[in-house]
Amino acid sequence: EVQLVESGGGLVKPGESLRLSCAASGFTFSNAWMSWVRQAPGKGLEWVGRIKLKTDGETTEFAAPVKGRFTISRDDSKNTVYLQMNNLKTEDTAVYYCTTDTPFLYFFDFWGQGALVTVSS
Amino acid sequence: SYDLTQTFSVSVALGQTAKITCVGNNIGGKHVHWYQQKPGQAPVLVIYRDTKRPSGIPERYSASNSGNTATLTISRAQAGDEADFYCQVWDGSTVVFGGGTKLTVL
Numbered sequence: 001e002v003q004l005v006e007s008g009g010g011l012v013k014p015g016e017s018l019r020l021s022c023a024a025s026g027f028t029f030s031n032a033w034m035s036w037v038r039q040a041p042g043k044g045l046e047w048v049g050r051i052k053l054k055t056d057g058e059t060t061e062f063a064a065p066v067k068g069r070f071t072i073s074r075d076d077s078k079n080t081v082y083l084q085m086n087n088l089k090t091e092d093t094a095v096y097y098c099t100t101d102t103p104f105l106y107f108f109d110f111w112g113q114g115a116l117v118t119v120s121s
Numbered sequence: 122s123y124d125l126t127q128t129f130s131v132s133v134a135l136g137q138t139a140k141i142t143c144v145g146n147n148i149g150g151k152h153v154h155w156y157q158q159k160p161g162q163a164p165v166l167v168i169y170r171d172t173k174r175p176s177g178i179p180e181r182y183s184a185s186n187s188g189n190t191a192t193l194t195i196s197r198a199q200a201g202d203e204a205d206f207y208c209q210v211w212d213g214s215t216v217v218f219g220g221g222t223k224l225t226v227l
Contacts, residue, residue: 044207045158061215063215064215097164106152106211107166107169108156108164108209109169110166111163113163
């Protein structure tokens with residue numbers, strides 16, 4: 001059974017940083033693209049970014065609103081993907097979901113339960 | 122940027138057929154994926170690559186994609202189908218989600 005478990009959410013002030021982790025199990029993590037998708041309170045889904053495989057150079061891609069502020073990394077030895085969020089803004093407040101990502105079709109077949117990030121002064 | 126437009130809400134009588142649309146410029150030329158999200162839960166993939174159902178998704182869920190409109194069809198609607206539904210595409214440079222449709226089963 002595929003499991004994705006996010007951790008690291010919390011309350012931070014604008015301008016601060018936070019790192020989310022996503023521990024994966026039930027599939028061959030090293031063969032999986034991984035993405036982060038977020039959902040602001042009462043709003044729709046918004047893709048944040050993805051990381052490809054080690055054999056792809058762990059290439060990352062990001063949505064425009066977070067480009068330059070967020071980074072994604074992976075540790076295949078720990079079956080874990082990370083979302084480093086810097087210079088957080090109030091508009092980054094959302095539930096952040098870790099997802100598996102399907103190469104070249106770009107859909108998200110498995111989702112974690114989400115981690116809430118609140119950015120407020 | 123590429124936009125996907127979904128009707129804000131759709132209502133369907135119990136046992137009837139619901140259709141949820143996703144409108145985008147020449148969306149028929151892209152692969153469309155659909156997600157169901159129930160309150161307080163993570164989204165679940167219900168349709169991928171326009172028409173394909175992941176394992177565990179009932180046959181009552183089907184979809185089509187042509188021209189400027191993709192459609193998710195839920196046959197014999199049940200109370201448990203009440204949820205928000207999102208369409209999604211890759212526009213060549215970024216992932217795009219529709220705004221979501223709230224399905225109410227009456």
